[in-house]
Amino acid sequence: MTSTADFPLAGVRVLDLSRVFAGPMCAMVLADFGAEVIKVEHPGRGDDTRDWGLRIGQTETTYYNSMNRNKRSITIDLQTPEGNKIIHDLVPQCDVVIHNFKTGGAEKLGLGYEQLKAIKPDLIYCAVAGYDVTGPEASRPGYDLVIQGEAGLMALNGEANTPPLKFGVAVVDLMTGMYAAQAVLAALFRKERTGQGQLIQMALYDCGLTVTGYYGLDALKLGHDPERYGNAHPSIVPYGMYEASDGPLIIAVGNNAQFDKFCRQVIERPDIVEDARFATNVERAKNRLELGPLLKELIRGFPRELLLERLTQAGIPCGRVAGLHEALSSERTRRGRMVQDMPHPVVGTTPVFAPPYRLDGERLPIRMAPPTLGEGTREVLTRLLAMSDEQLQALRAQGVLTLPQE
Numbered sequence: 001m002t003s004t005a006d007f008p009l010a011g012v013r014v015l016d017l018s019r020v021f022a023g024p025m026c027a028m029v030l031a032d033f034g035a036e037v038i039k040v041e042h043p044g045r046g047d048d049t050r051d052w053g054l055r056i057g058q059t060e061t062t063y064y065n066s067m068n069r070n071k072r073s074i075t076i077d078l079q080t081p082e083g084n085k086i087i088h089d090l091v092p093q094c095d096v097v098i099h100n101f102k103t104g105g106a107e108k109l110g111l112g113y114e115q116l117k118a119i120k121p122d123l124i125y126c127a128v129a130g131y132d133v134t135g136p137e138a139s140r141p142g143y144d145l146v147i148q149g150e151a152g153l154m155a156l157n158g159e160a161n162t163p164p165l166k167f168g169v170a171v172v173d174l175m176t177g178m179y180a181a182q183a184v185l186a187a188l189f190r191k192e193r194t195g196q197g198q199l200i201q202m203a204l205y206d207c208g209l210t211v212t213g214y215y216g217l218d219a220l221k222l223g224h225d226p227e228r229y230g231n232a233h234p235s236i237v238p239y240g241m242y243e244a245s246d247g248p249l250i251i252a253v254g255n256n257a258q259f260d261k262f263c264r265q266v267i268e269r270p271d272i273v274e275d276a277r278f279a280t281n282v283e284r285a286k287n288r289l290e291l292g293p294l295l296k297e298l299i300r301g302f303p304r305e306l307l308l309e310r311l312t313q314a315g316i317p318c319g320r321v322a323g324l325h326e327a328l329s330s331e332r333t334r335r336g337r338m339v340q341d342m343p344h345p346v347v348g349t350t351p352v353f354a355p356p357y358r359l360d361g362e363r364l365p366i367r368m369a370p371p372t373l374g375e376g377t378r379e380v381l382t383r384l385l386a387m388s389d390e391q392l393q394a395l396r397a398q399g400v401l402t403l404p405q406e
Contacts, residue, residue: 004367007034008359012188015090016040016071017078017099017111019047021144021170022204023128024067025177027098030184031070032355032364035096038380039068039371040087043075043402046373057346059373067177069352070367072376075402078109082400086381087111092120093384095191096184100128103138113199122197124187126180131205142204144170151208152225156215159230176207237284238262238295241321244304248321251299251311256280261314266307267298342369374402 004010012035016027024039024047031037041047046059053063077083088110091097097116099106106112106127113125127133130142148154148166158165180202187198209216218226218234226234233239238259239252253259256279263273272278272294277287284291299307304320311318322330328339338356341349355364381387381401395401 004034007364009033009035009188012036012096013094014038014096014098015087015094017087017097017101017106018128019100020049021067021173022176022180022202023098023100023126024049025174026126026128026180026184027071028067028069029178029181030096031367032357037071038090038094038376039071039073040076040078041073041373043077043374043399046073046075050373056350057344057372060344060350060370065350065352065370068370069355071371072368072380073371073374074377074380075374076377077400078111080398080400082395082398084110086385086395086400088116088119089385091116091123094120094123095188096124096126098126098128098180098184100142102141103129103133117197120197122191122195124184124191124197124200126184126187126200126202128176128180128202128204130203132203133201144173144204147172147204147208151205152212152216152219153208155225156212156228158228160228171211172204172208175211176202176204179207179210232288232292235285236281237288237291242296242299244302244307245300247304249304249307250317250319250321251307252317254317258314258316259284262311262316265314266310266316267295267302269298337363340366342366344369345372372404375404377401378403 009030012030014027014030014035014037016024016037016039018024018027019041027037027039039047045051047064047068049064049067050059050061053061055061056065076086078087097111099111101109101111107115113123113127116125117123128142129138130140130147131137145166148171149164151172153171154164154166157167180200183200183202187200191197212219215226215234229240231241236252236254239254240250241248242251251262253262259278259281260273264270272291276283278284278291308318308320327333333339338354339351340354342352344350350369352366352369354366357364378392381392392401392403396403
């Protein structure tokens, strides 16, 4: 991008009243596409995630930084009349408001949809909750791990003989943030055509169910939980993680022609593909208990790099299983500039994930590192609300906000 005007959401302003993961993730997607995102945080503690993960500087952590790039941070105590007024004054200058207050919490603060719509009729208002806000569980707080359990996600994860297992990342929060961003983008498109705003309501539970995908539909069709296959595929064989003599790799044999090459060119066992029990994928899946252990034993007899070389030559999808640090430090990651060092006022530089989007062949840049707590309070309130330094200092003295050091 040659200038900020080239970004798809240039000129869009977002007031991010959310915290932790799903809401901030939604706001970060919009920020990546060029929206000006103003993240409102408590003056003392900031976003909860400023205290989660590994410490970076004085007010950031690895957890916080993972979903707050390209934003400005302002500190406002929403519980004070003065702080509440600041938010009401900012709303007319914003296109989108995002929050994840408990059901009814926004209304108590005077920040509900109808209350803010009265100030700005064309407002796009995205509220993220744990459960259906019209149902009996509306007041329940939404936590990723709880919903992974309730939505059946833990029941489909892991090996058949192990207890239910959570995903390694907060997948419900992550996907809810992405779904919410899609909804906001759709609402912005609608607003361009009609001039009308929109109320968007997202529930973590709904998104958790959606993530089950084809496994969810399998369960409905079967009338019971599908079998769990761990790293293997429920209907394609061989397709999963295997141990070579010196490390794990992924082998994904997608069709019968690939399986023929796999047997003849990779593991040098043509007799296996010539066996009627294994000639087609339907038969291989039916006889996976016989074929699986046999392939595991054969693959264990080869060094990983030799297998990868042969698989690649045969046109069979494959790859090394890397450690997380290994993947982030790899040449592939470095070449794609997916992790970049950004300036930091305390520690010098800090690594930040780049946006995954490429537009017109160019990766969207990191415009701003995740902000220190309240770094934008003075600049944002001066620019948007024309507040004087005397006003800001008075609000600071009352504990309504904090100001960055001069």
